[in-house]
Amino acid sequence: MTSMPVSERLGSHIKRAEQALNATKTAILKPAGVTVAQYSALLHLSENPGISAAALARLCGVTPPTMNTVLNNLQDRALIERTQHEWHRNVLETRLTDEGRAVMADADARAVRVERALAAEFTDEERTALAGLLGRCVEILERERP
Numbered sequence: 076m077t078s079m080p081v082s083e084r085l086g087s088h089i090k091r092a093e094q095a096l097n098a099t100k101t102a103i104l105k106p107a108g109v110t111v112a113q114y115s116a117l118l119h120l121s122e123n124p125g126i127s128a129a130a131l132a133r134l135c136g137v138t139p140p141t142m143n144t145v146l147n148n149l150q151d152r153a154l155i156e157r158t159q160h161e162w163h164r165n166v167l168e169t170r171l172t173d174e175g176r177a178v179m180a181d182a183d184a185r186a187v188r189v190e191r192a193l194a195a196e197f198t199d200e201e202r203t204a205l206a207g208l209l210g211r212c213v214e215i216l217e218r219e220r221p
Contacts, residue, residue, distance in 0.1 A: 085212070089209075089212065096189075096193075097111055099189055100114070100186060100189055103185045103186065103188070103189055104182050104185055104186065106185070107178060107181045107182035107185055108178065109178060109182050110145075112135065112137065112141070112145050113145055113148065113149055113154075114179075114182045114183075114186060115135045116131060116135055116142065116145050116146065116149065116155075117149070117154065117155075117171065117175060117178065117179040117182065117183075118179065118183065118186075119131055119134045119135060120155065120169060120170065120171050120175075120179075121171060121176070121179050121183075124170045124171070125168040125169070125170060126168070126169060127166050127167065127168070127169070128142050128143055128146055128167065128169065129142075131146075131169065146169060149175070152174075153172055153174055153175075154171065154172060154174055154175035154178055154179075155169055155170065155171055155172060155175050156169070156170055156172055157169050157170075158170075
């Protein structure tokens with residue numbers, strides 16, 4: 076017997092919401108030809124042209140090796156280009172190609188529909204409260220991490 080029922084574990088509820096969001100975005104992004112991880116990379120690249128793979132990994136919440144795999148797949152499809160930094164020869168700058176911008180626009184329109192449908196289920200006050208509560212969850216969990 077466990078000392079805390081699953082129904083009382085907030086982590087279980089957060090995980091279910093994350094899995095539902097990920098599954099929905101996976102399905103909605105499939106026609107655009109990208110995975111959720113690839114979309115996340117394209118989204119952050121669209122706002123941060125020239126960003127390094129390590130910085131992009133931090134923004135996307137994945138490890139640098141995982142981001143390198145994502146970027147290699149995007150580069151193989153000619154959706155991004157990676158060039159040496161002008162001063163730091165060990166740093167590769169990553170940018171969207173024209174094709175990458177087109178795929179990003181399609182994928183983003185699909186993802187925004189999901190985000191808007193989710194947001195529409197809450198009032199402005201509820202959305203603000205939910206974002207604040209989730210932010211507090213992150214802070215607490217980061218404090219508890221050994």
